[in-house]
Structures are given as C-alpha cells and as structure tokens.
Amino acid sequence: MSAFVSISLVYLAIYTLSAWSLNLQYGYAGIINFGWIVFQSIGAYVAATTALGSPTSGGFQTYIFGARLGFPLPLIMGTLAGAALALLLGLIILTRRIRPDFQAIIMLVVAIIAAEVVSTNTALFNGANGLSNVPQPFNGVMHLSYNNYQWFFVAFSFALCIIVYFGLEWICRSSWGRALRAMREDDILASHVGINVQALRIVVFVIGGAIAGFSGALLVEFLGTWSPDAWSFVESFVVFVSVYVGGRANNRGAIIGAFLVPVVFGTMPSFLPEFGYPGLSANLEWLVIAALWLTTFYLRPAGILPEGRFIARRTRAREQAPVMPPIAKQGSVA
C-alpha cells in the first residue's frame, strides 16, 4: 500500500512537470509540440548514460558516451539535452510559418522517426531493449530501506516541482509571459507590436524542452530503466490531454490534469488486481483516457481551471487624479 502511494506520488510529480512543460509551449505560446515525448525521452537517455558509467565491452547493454557522474550532474545533463534538442528542432521547424495541424504532423513525424532510429540502432541506447540498472541518486550512501527510499524520492521530486512551479509562475506572469500569450493569439499582430515572434518561439520551445528533459531524467533516476516502449508517440497525446483537462495556460490546472489523466487513469489501474484476459485492463485504460478527453473537451473546452482574466488596476497616481471618470469594472463577462 505504501509503495502504491509513493510510486503514484512520484508519477504525479513527473507528469506534473510534463504537463507544465507542454503547457508552457502549447498553453502559453501556442506551439503544437505533438512530439513532446521525444524531449522527455532524450533527457532520460542522457541522464541514464551519464549515470551508468562507460559501457563495458561484453556487457549486456551498449550505448554511446557513458560516464559515471555524481548526483545532480545526470539530471542537469538530461535537462540540457532536452534544451539542445529543442533548440535544434526549433531552428529547423519553428522558423517557418506552417499551418498548425501540419506543424503537429511534423512534430509527430519527428517522434516516430526518433523511436524507430533508437529502436533499430542498438549502438545508441541499447535499441529496443533499452537501458536498465540506472543508479538511483543517494541510494548508495543513505542506506534506506526500499520503502523509505521511495518516500525520500517523493519528497525530493516534490521539492524540485515546487522550485519549477515558482520559476514558471514568475516568468508566465511577467511581461514575457504576456508576450507569449500575445504570440499565441495572433503571431502577425504580435510582430506588429514589435515582438520577434520567431526568436520568442524558439526561446520558449527551449525552456519547455529543458523541463521535458528534466522530467525524463528524474523519471529514469526513479525507475532505473528506459526503453522505446516507454515513449511511444501516444504518450504525447496523454500529456496534451492533461493540459486540456486541467486548463490551458494555467499551471495549477496542469497539476489537476496530470493527476486525473496519467496518474488516476494511466498509472493506478496497474495496481488493480488483474481481471479478464491479460491486457484487458490496459485496453480499458486507453478507452477511458480517450473518453475522458472527448467528454472534457465537450463539457469544459477551456479545462477544469481555465486561464483567468487579468483585472487591470490603476496605479495610485491615476486613481487620485480628479479628472478621472468612474471606473466601470467588468467582472466576468464570458
């Protein structure tokens, strides 16, 4: 029971980071990153290979570059890898003006090509079998029991989430975040108010990619394994659904979305006793997630916690100005 709760909580932390990453890219900036999972995946692979040490010849797994770096470094490397991949793909794809659904297709295509290349080429990250035995941070030095270590990881990942949350809220509520939303609403108009839309898109894509890479690195440090099965392109759809269910451009909504979609309906059922033929519960999981998406999008298209309305306040100097007409504030009009 304790293991069930602690594992679910770690997943909650990781899927929350995932949803934040995509929420920044899609919810705030309007970039349709339908290949989101690739960024999480490269973070996981790079964190794994930089924690595993150099591959021994004749060992059971093969991979490129390999190093045995101490604790925060694999996480940092994974984060940087996500950012670097985002920079590369952003420069190729986001500098062009492409119809949004086609942009989605291109990103999807990137995800499928990546999965195929990684599965086929065992020299990269051990092919379809994936990497395993990735050491867990501090587990060697703290001598905790299995259960206690799980709870330690819960606290560790929650602490990281809190840091990311405040960082994200700060930049999203700044004038920069407002520029992101302006770009999302209308990139042509945004460029006519002086915003360099292409550069802004790439910057936000890189930050989102970094968070995605970070979430992957954290996940692989927890699970100890990572293989192409873990990152089929459908996973990007799941993260999109969490962003939609929680509410686009709302970081608190993303937490709710991450809790409801991948954790409650995606992870928890694997703890239920098996019923029917093998694989039935996994099938039902997908049916439920798809139905959840279609119903929420119908009933609450803006999500459970929609993007709020900014209520402008006059600065004190203006409020005292005698010539001011009375301020008619609009509450909620929608």
Next chain:
Amino acid sequence: MLAPSIDRPSSMTAQPALLAVRDLTVDYGGVRAVGGITLHVGRGEIVGLIGPNGAGKSSALNAISGDVPASGGTVVLNGRDVTRLAAYRRSRLGLGRTFQTAKVFEGLTVYEGLVTAVRGASGASLWQTIIGRGRRLEEEQAGERAWRMLDQAGLDHIADLFGRELSGGQRRFVDLTLALIKEPQMLVLDEPMVGVAPSLVPRLLNQLRSVAAQGTGILIVEHALEVVAALCDRVVVMAAGQVIAQGTYDEIAADTEVRRAYLS
C-alpha cells in the same frame, strides 16, 4: 545606398520622405499582384491609396509592412532600406499598421494587449524580464499609457474585456490603438472605416488628423471616397497592380484615366 532618391513634386521641401516606395513588385506564386509601384509619404502627410477591387492595394500595403515579401523594388523608411527586414523590425523602426479585418488579441484583455504593444520588444525579452532593472517602473508607465488611450476615447470600461468579447467598433478602436500606442512615425491603415458606426467616423477622422499633425505620416487604403476627400492631402490611384495617377483629390477626380479604371 541609404540615401533615398525620391521623385518628389517640386513644390515640396528638400526634406527626405518618411516612407519611400520604389518600383515595388509583389508576386503570389506566379501571379503579379503589384507591378512596380513608386510612391512616397512625407512627415505629417496623409496619403490615400485608392483603386478598384483587385488593384493590388492591400498587397502593396502588406509588402510595405513586411507581411508579404516584396519580389522587387525597395521600401525605405525614414532613410533606412527596410525591404528585407521582418515585420517586427519595421515595427521597432516606427511603422504601425492596422488590418482590413480588425485584428485584436482575442484571448488577452484589451489592457493587456495595449501594454504588450507599449512594451513590445523589451517585454518580449526573457533576459530583460529577468534582470531588467526598473521593470516594474516600465510596466507602470506602460499601464499609464494604456489607461490614457482608453480614457481619451472614453472606453476605459472595456479595459478588462477579452478581445473576443469586443463589438465591431471596439475592435476597430483597439486595432488602431495597438498601432498608435507606440507613437509610430509612419502609420499604414487598411480600410479603417469599415465597421465603424457612421456617427463615429468624424471622430476617427479627427483623431487621424491630430496624429498627422504631430508629424506622423499616414498611408491609408480606403474605399469610401468621401473619407478620402475629407482626409487625404494627396491621393495615389492604383489599378491592375500599377499606379495610374497621383495628385490631390480634386485633380484625381478630374482625371479621365482614373474614371475609366473605376468604371471598367
């Protein structure tokens, strides 16, 4: 290179034009929409661009503002060749524009949109946002400016409305204000009177006159000839991608070629 060479009427002073367009051509996949037009707008001058449907007015405007690439010719803004510059660079150099169907930020409140337009480049830089000293001060000043624009129009009650909640006339106002709030040197307007209630047209005309009086050049595409007659210092007539006449409204109205272009 940057010294603009403009054919200007002898009556004008030697001061270089604010906007100088020379031999501008625009192609859409093999179709020539604009076939080498030359025109100029001086400081404080209001120039009307008229012509029948399909004459290439909007294409010319889009090429001037940087929304479609020019396939030939040059656009010089304030002595600087901007032909190859992206729209946001032209905006930072003092070019503002409005759109035929008024554009507003649908999911931002009016206030947020206006403040974004004031902050522009500096608000969109993450680095400046993180390290920028006096960040709050800039925000406050931008807010002041937004309130002032809203107050002047008597529309401060729409500050917290989302763009998608605005009426047609309010959208026109916001679209124009997004261009005006940065005090552009050159303003390019694409049929700004469409959808504006007739009773408000004189007010809008006055606003444009006062903007021009402060030295801003205005190029305006307009179908309503009475507006052109009332507002414009000079009129440029386009037909089939070419400039067929230039002059004051009265001169243009007397021109037989212009009449033929409008009738055909």
Next chain:
Amino acid sequence: MNLYIEAIGFGVIAASSIALGAMGFTLQFGLTNVLNVGYGATMSFGAIVAYAAHLTGMSIWLALICGGIATSGLTLLSAKTLLRVYAKRGAALFEMAMVTFGIALIVEYAIASITENNTFSLTIAIEHTHALGPIRFTDVQLALVILAVVVFILLDGFLRLTKVGTALRATAVDPDLARASGIATGRIVTIAWLLSGFLCGLAGGVFTIDILTVNAFTGDSLLSLVIVAALMGTAGSVRGAALAALLLGIATQLVSAAGASGYASAVAYGVLAVVLLARPKSVQGGLVADRVQITV
C-alpha cells in the same frame, strides 16, 4: 541488382494499399480540412471486418467490399456525430486532429478488447505465379495491384467526368464560392466522407491480404505512409496521392532491400518532413491559415 528490381515489384504491391488509403484520405482532407489521424484505426476496422466476413465463408474479394462498406458507415457516423459536434463548437484545426486521435483510440482499443488482443492470420491459396521479367507476382498480388489501378481510374473518372465529381472538386477549392453557385455542399461533404471511408476500409483489407495478418493496430503501420502520400500529393489531389503512393511504396522497399529495413518508414517520414518544410505554399500558416474552414 536483381534484388533491387524485385524490390521495385514489391514496392508496386505495397503501393496498392497505400494508394487506396491515400486517395481516400486526401479526398476527405481536401474537402473538410479535418486532419483525420483516426484514419489508421478505421483502416484496422475495415481489415477486421473483412477478415470476419471471410471467416463466415465469404470469398475474400466479397469480404473486402464488406469491409469497405462497413468502414464507410463508421466513418460517416463518427463524422456526423462527434466531429460535427466539436466543429460546431469552433474547435481549431489542431483540436479537430486531437478529436480524431481520441476517436482512433476508442475504435482501436474497442477492437483490441473484443478480439482479446489477438493477431489473426489469413491463409489464401495461391494458384499461379506470374513472371514479369525478374519480378514475380502471385495471383493475389496481381489482383491487388489491378484492384488499386481500377479504383484509381474509376475515382479519377468520377471526379473529372461526372457532375457530382466536379462539384466535389469545386467545393474542395472554395466552399463559399461552391455554395454560392448552387452546389449543395453539405451533401457533397457527406459523399466525400462515404467515399473516403470506403477507400479506407478497402485499403485496410488490401493491406491485410498483402501481409496476411490482422489485429486492432494493423492500420497504424499503414497510416504513416498513407498520410505521407496524401500530403506529398497535395491535399485534395487523387492523382497526386496515387503517384506519391507508388513512389513511396517503391522507395521503402528499396531501402529494405538495401539492408536497412528498420529505417524504411523513417525514410518515408523524412521525405514528408522535407516536403512539408520545403513546400510552404500548400501548408502555409498565418494569413492563409486564417481562411482555412472546417466543414464536416
């Protein structure tokens, strides 16, 4: 050398299912602007129905038609219920694609649940093989290629020579203008969904006959190539889709023959990415995307 010539032969056979699928996809996409990511799932549906019909003792060719008709019905049903509901609420282009993704998951996992995740194999007696130079076709393979060619000729003729076909093309180019000139665009869109669904089911069935196995996810492995072919050939163009399918079929088989079979579809995707990035005209956003209308 012979290896590569044989690969071309295999490519032509593979192209028959890709072409059928791509023609249906492009017809529907060109007309409605809904990027139907659920097309793979409905191809699986067509394949499963055809297989089930064949199990009851029906000839495989008749079963193929059954699969087509059933898929046609399913496609129209989901378009006129779910897709229409979301389109009416003003869902954006990408959101419509997300909706079709949701429908795809439901169709696929419903099939998987009913078939208990089984993969079924098909046995078809081969009576003759034919040699075309160094390329050898079996009876069945030849029949699949002929079927695809016949469908292409019929569809192309339908679009170019009949009144309904002309109306269909006109609606794809400019729905407003088509409506203004008296075309009942609603009915035309319905016809497009039906035709697209039929071709989709046919493609799934033909693919199954080609690879001789079928499960709930059969269509997914074909979907990628179908979308690539349809988009390469310009949305709405049946001739373009057919030609692109032929090229893709041959290209993927050549890559496999060169010993890189794991990369066969990566190559196809690479081609698509290059096409989409290099040919912005047909896929342009911004000023153009504003005018793209969803009609369901």
